[in-house]
Amino acid sequence: MDQTQSLEWIDMAIILIYMIGVLVLGSFFGKYVKTGADFFLGGRALPFWAIGMSIVVSDIGAIDFIGVAGGTYDTGIAVANFDWMGSMPAMVFAAFFFIPYYWRSGVYTIPEFLGRRYNPAVQTLHAAIWGVFLFVNTSLALWVTAEKFLQDVLGWNVYASVWAIAIIVGIYTFSGGLTAEVMTDVVQMILMYVGGIALVILALYEVGPGLVDKVRGMPPKAVVTVTSTAPVDEAWIRSAAAGGGFTLKSVTQYGDPAAAGPHEFALRFDDPLVTPEMSVADREQAWRESEVKLEKVLTAALPAGEGNSVEASLRGFQNHFTILLPHSTSTAFPWTGIVFGLGIVMSTAYMSGNQSVVQRAFGARSEWHAKSGMLFAGFLKSFIPLMVAFPGLCAVVLLPDIESGDDAVPGLMRMLLPPGLRGLMFAAMFAALMATMSSALNSACTIWTTDLYGLPYRLIKRRELSQRHVLNAGRGFTVAFVILAAALAEWIGDNESLYVFLQTALSMFQGPVFAILLLGIMWKRATQWGGLAGLILGVCFTTILNNVDGLFPSDDPFLFVSWWSFVFSLAVTIIVSLITPAEPEEKIRGLVFGQVMKDGEIQRVLQTRSED
Numbered sequence: 001m002d003q004t005q006s007l008e009w010i011d012m013a014i015i016l017i018y019m020i021g022v023l024v025l026g027s028f029f030g031k032y033v034k035t036g037a038d039f040f041l042g043g044r045a046l047p048f049w050a051i052g053m054s055i056v057v058s059d060i061g062a063i064d065f066i067g068v069a070g071g072t073y074d075t076g077i078a079v080a081n082f083d084w085m086g087s088m089p090a091m092v093f094a095a096f097f098f099i100p101y102y103w104r105s106g107v108y109t110i111p112e113f114l115g116r117r118y119n120p121a122v123q124t125l126h127a128a129i130w131g132v133f134l135f136v137n138t139s140l141a142l143w144v145t146a147e148k149f150l151q152d153v154l155g156w157n158v159y160a161s162v163w164a165i166a167i168i169v170g171i172y173t174f175s176g177g178l179t180a181e182v183m184t185d186v187v188q189m190i191l192m193y194v195g196g197i198a199l200v201i202l203a204l205y206e207v208g209p210g211l212v213d214k215v216r217g218m219p220p221k222a223v224v225t226v227t228s229t230a231p232v233d234e235a236w237i238r239s240a241a242a243g244g245g246f247t248l249k250s251v252t253q254y255g256d257p258a259a260a261g262p263h264e265f266a267l268r269f270d271d272p273l274v275t276p277e278m279s280v281a282d283r284e285q286a287w288r289e290s291e292v293k294l295e296k297v298l299t300a301a302l303p304a305g306e307g308n309s310v311e312a313s314l315r316g317f318q319n320h321f322t323i324l325l326p327h328s329t330s331t332a333f334p335w336t337g338i339v340f341g342l343g344i345v346m347s348t349a350y351m352s353g354n355q356s357v358v359q360r361a362f363g364a365r366s367e368w369h370a371k372s373g374m375l376f377a378g379f380l381k382s383f384i385p386l387m388v389a390f391p392g393l394c395a396v397v398l399l400p401d402i403e404s405g406d407d408a409v410p411g412l413m414r415m416l417l418p419p420g421l422r423g424l425m426f427a428a429m430f431a432a433l434m435a436t437m438s439s440a441l442n443s444a445c446t447i448w449t450t451d452l453y454g455l456p457y458r459l460i461k462r463r464e465l466s467q468r469h470v471l472n473a474g475r476g477f478t479v480a481f482v483i484l485a486a487a488l489a490e491w492i493g494d495n496e497s498l499y500v501f502l503q504t505a506l507s508m509f510q511g512p513v514f515a516i517l518l519l520g521i522m523w524k525r526a527t528q529w530g531g532l533a534g535l536i537l538g539v540c541f542t543t544i545l546n547n548v549d550g551l552f553p554s555d556d557p558f559l560f561v562s563w564w565s566f567v568f569s570l571a572v573t574i575i576v577s578l579i580t581p582a583e584p585e586e587k588i589r590g591l592v593f594g595q596v597m598k599d600g601e602i603q604r605v606l607q608t609r610s611e612d
Helices: 009-032 036-044 048-059 062-074 077-082 088-096 098-105 110-117 120-151 158-207 211-216 234-243 280-301 335-353 355-362 367-381 384-388 390-398 405-416 421-461 467-487 489-493 498-507 510-522 528-547 558-578 593-598 600-611
Strands: 221-227 248-254 263-269 309-315
Touching: 009 158, 009 421, 036 158, 036 355, 036 421, 036 467, 048 158, 048 355, 048 367, 048 421, 062 077, 062 384, 062 390, 062 405, 062 421, 077 335, 077 384, 088 098, 088 335, 088 367, 098 110, 098 355, 098 367, 110 120, 110 355, 110 421, 110 510, 120 158, 120 355, 120 421, 120 467, 120 489, 120 510, 120 528, 158 211, 158 355, 158 384, 158 390, 158 405, 158 421, 158 467, 158 489, 211 390, 221 280, 234 248, 234 263, 234 280, 280 309, 335 355, 335 510, 335 558, 355 367, 355 421, 384 390, 390 405, 405 421, 421 467, 467 489, 510 528, 510 558, 528 558
Parallel strands: none
Antiparallel strands: 221 263, 221 309, 248 263
16 A cells, blocks of 8 residues: 655745755855864854754754654653663763863864874774764664655655755855754754654544553564465454464555565564463463464475565564563663663764764864763753653554564554644755754765875875865765765665664774773874774674674674673773883873863963864
8 A cells, every 4th residue: 555645835935945945044154264273163153052953953863753753653661761871860970070071182083083093094984984983873864864754755756855855955055064064953953842842732632641661561473484286365364363372453564565575564463472470471472472383383384395484573562661671671772772772872972082973172262162062962852752762652653563663664654644734844854864864974075084095195205184175075075975875875774773773883982982082082002003903902802792693682782792892902902002012101191181271381382283
């Protein structure tokens, strides 16, 4: 059944006004961009309120509206920890520890600091990691919005949508740099909050009183994929399940029943499969055992044939309001991973070491504005789970048989939003996408210009890039990345699931990078060889952890991987540093936290360095 719909004229008018407004506003600031510092750091004149709003909106994109709501639909509110435990504490820590240091040091990028603290190899490796990740994030954000919203909901051509959005974002990022990005983010955050909160209010109203009881009372659901040479239909599913002792409330077949397999079905059970007195862990175990039993029952009922198979994924909903799931959970969000992997490592590394976040602090007009901007962003972040997670919970009740959790928000928009408000919500989705894309684009260009182009240039030419050279290079990378992001959007967007893909990619290097960053600032005995070994061996270690089955209870163990890679890289950096010669005092002067914050002479040196 075709689930696309057309927008009314008022919806199209709202979207058009928004697009033109953002383009004009962003391009307006181009007249103030005369140097590389203007382009990448906003002339170091950004106020705290704009910094805070820009940090939030650039971090919350269409991926979060779709992916977090989908994760909440499938797993429960534990997913919201990525914005509660995974953001606010880390932002407070970053505001009082890393941000003042970064602002006083006068660097353009985090790899630039690591290059000064360790060596050019560390700088290049870290810059390459983040440069590639930010580019992938740009392209993925493009594809998510174009496919999941513009094509699935509106029926628009996905390729035309990708290129249209890329061109608009590219124009104002090319013209106004960081200042244009931040000031358009302010408008986009307001729009995003209005649209997101409106959807939540309408969804809660439609569900009615007792959301918690209604979600927990939903019958368990299994998504079954059957590959068979013989015909498979709903009647066969019911008969086979009944033969194994399962009583089904409903069976929904996805796709065309007459099409060649595999065939997908959604099964609803009469039996809740668990009892209220069971613990959270016992319920998880009972659902897993039922999933295994269902798969065996359906497989046994299949006729013999090469390639015939059954895959089943069963979930219940009574744990959907449990913030911390047990360590034994098969989901990607056990409490141990949330506390250690997310709370200690990934969130702190992300908020303190993500170029697209801290670059706004680099452009603050003073240290107070840099710290206050991060704290203000933490306050605004506390409202994000209401917008991105609660729609997924409401969809459990309102859209019980959708094929994928990623269809929850598009389905609610079709179901609930009237003309005008629908256009506002689409504008909010555009805002989320464009803010994420412009942020990743500008930060990627900063890293590629400063570290991956500027560093070899300085080593070969033995002189610094002029400010005009930096500006031209930055704009050149902007054009190149916009074109590549649009051209590769489909290939990148179709390779992994929307949300876990980014988190898994981050876990590959978040732990090692955070380890050497923390030791580089806190421990003057850390050497260049210790930092290099910690980074390289740490990334190798994460690769091993991600490719050895059975090490962790979770099906997607990226939280555990990030924690153990952090511990491993700490140990490697410390050991190698202790067996290699200490760095000369003149090399690390001004690069260790205590020196930077307290030494007046160092402050004068850094002030001169930042002005050069």
